[in-house]
Amino acid sequence: AQTVTQSQPEMSVQEAETVTLSCTYDTSESDYYLFWYKQPPSRQMILVIRQEAYKQQNATENRFSVNFQKAAKSFSLKISDSQLGDAAMYFCAYRSGSGGSNYKLTFGKGTLLTVNP
Amino acid sequence: ETGVTQTPRHLVMGMTNKKSLKCEQHLGHNAMYWYKQSAKKPLELMFVYSLEERVENNSVPSRFSPECPNSSHLFLHLHTLQPEDSALYLCASSSSGYQETQYFGPGTRLLVL
Numbered sequence: 160a161q162t163v164t165q166s167q168p169e170m171s172v173q174e175a176e177t178v179t180l181s182c183t184y185d186t187s188e189s190d191y192y193l194f195w196y197k198q199p200p201s202r203q204m205i206l207v208i209r210q211e212a213y214k215q216q217n218a219t220e221n222r223f224s225v226n227f228q229k230a231a232k233s234f235s236l237k238i239s240d241s242q243l244g245d246a247a248m249y250f251c252a253y254r255s256g257s258g259g260s261n262y263k264l265t266f267g268k269g270t271l272l273t274v275n276p
Numbered sequence: 277e278t279g280v281t282q283t284p285r286h287l288v289m290g291m292t293n294k295k296s297l298k299c300e301q302h303l304g305h306n307a308m309y310w311y312k313q314s315a316k317k318p319l320e321l322m323f324v325y326s327l328e329e330r331v332e333n334n335s336v337p338s339r340f341s342p343e344c345p346n347s348s349h350l351f352l353h354l355h356t357l358q359p360e361d362s363a364l365y366l367c368a369s370s371s372s373g374y375q376e377t378q379y380f381g382p383g384t385r386l387l388v389l
Binding site for chain 1: 307309316317318319321324326331332364366368370372377378379380381382383385
């Protein structure tokens with residue numbers, strides 16, 4: 160079974176600075192998808208960024224980028240120029256790319272990010 | 277309304293009550309999901325419906341009963357719940373297909389007394 164580990168329960172960053180959130184996963188599959196979701200205090204889970212395992216290029220969405228290391232099974236999220244609105248719980252998630260369980264998202268426990276003014 | 281909506285946003289119920297959670301998606305998706313989010317635990321997938329057929333029942337107790345009358349609506353019927361069932365219940369939807377991203381609703385915060 161796949162597992163997702165987020166080793167940092169909490170992180171903090173100064174406004175306008177850069178922060179990196181860590182995520183590692185365990186899988187024997189070669190085809191899969193990785194996601195970062197953000198859950199602010201309003202509780203709405205919002206997709207931040209997504210990475211296909213078959214793509215070598217790291218995904219980027221504005222101030223958010225990932226460092227995807229497939230061999231190391233690592234998928235970290237970098238937030239540049241942090242803003243107060245980035246404060247939230249961040250979840251890393253894994254989804255199989257094949258087989259009967261390819262609709263299932265496996266989540267990590269989350270990292271609570273605080274942004275200090 | 278756009279995206280995925282859930283009602284009610286908050287619910288308090290006794291262990292002998294019967295209540296239902298509702299989820300509606302306005303994204304044209306054909307797969308819908310129920311997740312449970314408890315404190316200090318990863319999100320747990322409960323049920324998946326694809327094209328209105330249940331394709332996953334992740335060992336969920338029978339006191340939780342899902343219903344998907346059409347591709348836009350998903351219900352979670354609750355009866356004789358336990359205090360440990362108190363949690364945030366999240367609904368999500370996606371297009372079918374393994375490459376599709378799931379989009380979440382705001383959740384229903386449930387407290388069982």
